[in-house]
Amino acid sequence: MAAAAECDVVMATTEPELLDEEAKREAESFKEQGNAYYAKKDYNEAYNYYTKAIDMCPKNASYYGNRAATLMMLGRFREALGDAQQSVRLDDGFVRGHLREGKCHLSLGNAMAACRSFQRALELDHKNSQAQQEFKNASAVMEYEKIADSDFEKRDFRKVVFCMDRALEFAPACHRFKILKAECLAMLGRYPEAQSVASDILRLDSTNADALYVRGLCLYYEDCIEKAVQFFLQALRMAPDHEKACAACRNAKALKAKKEDGNKAFKDGDFRLAHALYTEALAIDPSNIKTNAKLYCNRGTVNAKLRELDEAIADCTRAVTLDHSYVKAYLRRAQCYMDTEQYEEAVRDYEKVYQTEKTKEHKQLLKNAQLELKKSKRKDYYKILGVDKNASEDEIKRAYRKRALMHHPDRHSGASAEVQKEEEKKFKEVGEAFTILSDPKKKMRYDSGQDLDEEGMNTGDFDANNIFKAFFGGPGGFSFEASGPGNFFFQFG
Secondary structure (H helix, E strand, O other), X not given: OHHHHHHHHHHHHHHHHHHHHHHHHHHHHHHHHHHHHHXXXXXXXXXXXXXXXXXXXXXXXXXXXXXXXXXXXOXXXXXXXXXXXXXHHHOOOOHHHHHHHHHHHHHOOOHXXXXXXXXXXXXXXXXXXXXXXXXXXXXXXXXXXXXXXXXXXXXXXXXXXXHHXXXXXXXXXXXXXXXXXXXXHHHOOOHHHHHHHHHHHHHHOOOOHHHHHHHHHHHHHOOOHHHHHHHHHHHHHHOOOOHHHHHHHHHHHHHHHHHHHHHHHHHOOOHHHHHHHHHHHHOOOOOOHHHHHHHHHHHXXXXXXXXXXHHHHHHHHHHHHHOOOOHHHHHHHHHHHHHOOOHHHHHHHHHHHHHHOOOHHHHHHHHHHHHHHHHHOOOOHHHHHOOOOOOOHHHHHHHHHHHHHHHOXXXXXXXXXXXXXXXXXXXXXXXXXXXXXXXXXXXXXXXXXXXXXXXXXXXXXXXXHXXXXXXXXXXXXXXXXXXXXXXXXXXXX
């Protein structure tokens, strides 16, 4: 019994030492296997073996350092940071540990903490080229942050995107930089890119309030206001004090309500009220380009209804300035141009519409505008005679009688040469207009915009005197005689 007791004592004192050595050998074996998998770029297996090594020897700094390196290769920088920090807690002289800690801080966007880690590595090894380069990289990121903050305040969003792209080259896992970039992309109207960045973050962290806000912002600027409000509210549930989401949500709700009130007033026929409501809506958020383009177009439609066509054209111009692809605004403006007989401008707008949407309807609208433009470049025979386009045959005859007598050269024989020349020109135009408008076939061709020079209808062949004689009749000539100062009468010879 006594011998057994001694053996137990001996066993009790020597077994832990044997087990420690055994554990160290096994841990080292796990580390070597991890190294082999790491060399083959099988980082998941490498991670598993480094974890086994740590479990066997939890106070070995190099094991944590190796697992940190593996996690970095897997893009799991936050976990890697924990291992790197543990490695330098266990061994403050572990240069690689400080380098990995700094690299993790930098990748996550904490450039100041990264600088401290790289400085510590340089204190331990002042010639370490990697530490020198990484310190420069971290300093550059801090400078990009500083510039970006300043440019964001100036609303120079393109420059902010540039700075964030440069910073993300060194800090690929920094959500803060990505969110700032995405927000600026949204402000620049590059919504698919902004949505992509925000969605990538939400796949990793569905509760990220900043990413939810950016998703909402994109929808808001794309005039999907109801959906945008849902994302803003979700962001506020995750972060009740999120100032940007709160302000955007408030603007979105106000814009939606005011726009709907304007639409209702328009449908009810209260155009003055609709105009006022659309104007109030436009003042809510000048940065919401797409919604404001629609509001300007809506107000332009109201102005058209009120027959304030110049104002309607101005509003439609504002709409297409904000949104160059806004077909409805081009169509509204083109119609206003047609109504004000600005046919060249109408043709230009209809051409833009047809290039965008090649429909039969748009093609016909373009053809109509082109025809009116062509007609507008000819002599306006109705205007020359002073009659409406729907004038009857008798109205056309009466108008010719009046104008022919008014402009007959004999009536102005005592006037200056310049006046005589002008009146002779008008006399000829009156005869030409009567010849065309009094002939049903010629009038039809003229009204339809066809060329009158076809089928022997050359407008240059008219003899105004013959037309005058034929109209007034009589066997001989015609002359004006004065019966007193400023008074004339005519007689046939």
